[in-house]
Amino acid sequence: MRILKWTAACCLLSILLLDLSGCAWGSGPDVQPVAEPVPKPSAGQPADPAAESQTPERPIVLGFSQLGSESDWRIANTNSIRDAAREAGITLLLENAEQSQEKQFEAIRSFIRKKVDVIAFAPVIQSGWEPILKEAQQAGIPVILSDRAVDVRDTSLYVTFIGSDFYEEGVKAGKYLLDKMRDVPGPIRIAELEGTVGSTPSIDRGQGFRDTIRSRADLEIVSSAPADFTMEKGREVMRAFLKKDGKPPHVLFAHNDDMALGAIEAIEEAGLAPGKDIVVISVDGTRKAFEKMVEGKINCVVECNPLLGPLIMQAAKEIMQGRTLPKRIASPESVFTEEMAAVEVGNRKY
Ligand code: GYE
Numbered sequence: 001m002r003i004l005k006w007t008a009a010c011c012l013l014s015i016l017l018l019d020l021s022g023c024a025w026g027s028g029p030d031v032q033p034v035a036e037p038v039p040k041p042s043a044g045q046p047a048d049p050a051a052e053s054q055t056p057e058r059p060i061v062l063g064f065s066q067l068g069s070e071s072d073w074r075i076a077n078t079n080s081i082r083d084a085a086r087e088a089g090i091t092l093l094l095e096n097a098e099q100s101q102e103k104q105f106e107a108i109r110s111f112i113r114k115k116v117d118v119i120a121f122a123p124v125i126q127s128g129w130e131p132i133l134k135e136a137q138q139a140g141i142p143v144i145l146s147d148r149a150v151d152v153r154d155t156s157l158y159v160t161f162i163g164s165d166f167y168e169e170g171v172k173a174g175k176y177l178l179d180k181m182r183d184v185p186g187p188i189r190i191a192e193l194e195g196t197v198g199s200t201p202s203i204d205r206g207q208g209f210r211d212t213i214r215s216r217a218d219l220e221i222v223s224s225a226p227a228d229f230t231m232e233k234g235r236e237v238m239r240a241f242l243k244k245d246g247k248p249p250h251v252l253f254a255h256n257d258d259m260a261l262g263a264i265e266a267i268e269e270a271g272l273a274p275g276k277d278i279v280v281i282s283v284d285g286t287r288k289a290f291e292k293m294v295e296g297k298i299n300c301v302v303e304c305n306p307l308l309g310p311l312i313m314q315a316a317k318e319i320m321q322g323r324t325l326p327k328r329i330a331s332p333e334s335v336f337t338e339e340m341a342a343v344e345v346g347n348r349k350y
């Protein structure tokens with residue numbers, strides 16, 4: 001399912017004062033305003049309603065279930081969360097689920113048992129979250145979704161979703177390809193390395209890309225398979241694509257940089273030149289991918305910002321102060337091409 005895009009029209013005054021590492025509440029141009037009152041946190045909630053707008057005296061305790069450590073994006077995301085918690089004076093309980101939803105359930109249950117003030121998590125896949133979210137709601141603990149979305153009918157089960165617009169990222173990748181191939185006659189064969197099956201970024205990037213390239217009938221996705229967002233699987237699956245029918249694709253669309261980096265190795269092993277024989281398009285914008293762009297081995301990287309820590313801490317604080325948050329908080333992101341890589345590589349923060 002494609003996650004709907006919302007606009008957070010009314011921004012909170014406090015965020016204007018923040019240094020959010022390039023992020024801002026609800027910046028997306030096509031996001032619809034859905035601001036919801038925050039459920040009252042039970043743990044650490046001041047009894048006196050007048051005290052609600054004051055910062056609690058003891059540090060806020062935030063339980064964060066990180067989905068794994070599968071990519072450089074993820075490492076940067078975890079570091080951002082750790083650093084931002086330290087800077088905000090928030091006590092962080094951080095658990096790594098190693099790409100297992102079951103482990104995320106366990107972590108969230110442990111946070112509920114420990115009566116943390118706020119729970120945040122990056123859901124590995126979209127489906128199956130309703131029961132655990134109900135457990136958190138029954139315990140009166142507000143939940144922030146970070147990075148990826150959940151597919152639940154009752155959106156009151158979480159306060160806000162802080163993360164990128166993955167559909168738009170897929171659209172950007174598709175637009176780059178249409179532009180790049182403007183004067184190239186078809187048929188153009190495309191291989192796609194998908195991310196984790198059932199995860200929001202994989203579903204939405206794939207959909208945005210398809211919806212965009214559909215305008216040219218001679219662009220065809222000839223191979224598509226999941227490679228779990230890791231470099232190893234990217235290499236392995238790309239090897240299989242290249243062996244498949246003896247005809248290499250003209251284009252590779254990798255749903256993240258790590259898989260693209262693995263695929264580049266497979267392309268070189270096959271005696272082909274990535275970036276030349278095969279146009280390579282990727283998502284994330286890690287420094288390693290930029291370095292490959294400088295070498296001409298990746299042609300385009302769609303940025304996906306992992307530095308969500310400051311936004312998450314700000315949201316946790318505002319929840320504890322009883323404020324109303326936008327239902328969707330998206331970070332502004334760019335597209336970088338090989339022509340810009342040499343200038344931009346030094347600016348990468350992850
Ligand atoms: O693109 C990928 C990571 O959910 C946006 O997960 C994130 C994705 C990111 O493994 O590198």
